[in-house]
Amino acid sequence: MEIVIVESPEQAGALVADAISELVTRTPTMVLGLATGSSASPVYRALGSRSASFARARAFLLDEYIGLPPGHPQSYRAVINREVESLLDFGNDAVQGPDVHADDLLAACDAYETAIADAGGIDLQLLGIGTDGHIGFNEPTSSLGSRTRIKTLTDQTRRDNARFFDSLAEVPRHVVTQGIGTILEARHLVMLAFGAAKAEAVAAAVEGPITARVPATALQLHPRATIVIDEEAAIRLQLAQYYRETWSGKPPWQGI
Ligand code: F6R
Helix, strand or coil, rough: EEEEEEECHHHHHHHHHHHHHHHHHHHCCCCCEECCCCCHHHHHHHHCCCCCCCCCCEEEEEEEECCCCCCCCCCCCHHHHHHHHCCCCCCCCCCCCCCCCCCCCCCCCCCCCCHHHHCCCCCCEEEEECCCCCCCECCCCCCCCCEEEECCCCCCHHHHHHCCCCCCHHHHCEEEECCHHHEEEECCCCCCCCHHHHHHHHHHHHEEEEEEEEEHHHHHHHHHHHHHEEECCCCCCCHHHHEEEEHCCCCCCCCC
């Protein structure tokens, strides 16, 4: 894994936005995997100020809440609409999320897997990490081979996400999320984490043993995983100095 320790979320956003811009310029039909939440936002803000065109690109959301009415401002579809689609020139229907309003939710999960496969798979998947070690909404003890499915959020994740809602009671209990097996099929994983609250989860993900107890440890199985974190999120890493000294200053996907 490549561990990149930066000074601020803005610096991380600029770095990853540069890499995505370079990728979409080289491969205009690229497929981008979108995370929702505060960690990915700096990337979207930075991309909005770049000139790269996404007119021929496609994108897939990682996950979505179940139970919010269509168009609810905190549904991940609405957040991505505000933070990504309103800034970038994706075509109509080029950005897809799981259909959590389908009558047959299980069939909708399978259909989402098929849609990702039919698009040729995801070239670059953005990820955040939960304080409990989740990626997507794959909560602790999710199978490392799991596919898109319904999951129940932990109380910890619901408390963490309550900041986006008026009250904890409004945070949905259930979600549809790409599985860990689905995420691992993306050709490049880029995980972002900022702040001391993420330090323990980041250390477990990067330096701990691979375990379903900490789903983000699955990134250790991926041949191209880049972890971009700030100094606070890095405080529990035992090899932080080694990562600082060995990072080339250039993302590995450039020039490959
Ligand atoms: C969001 C997602 C989650 C978040 C994670 C961190 O699509 O899949 O895994 O990335 O909960 O959330 P933030 O970035 O808000 O701290």
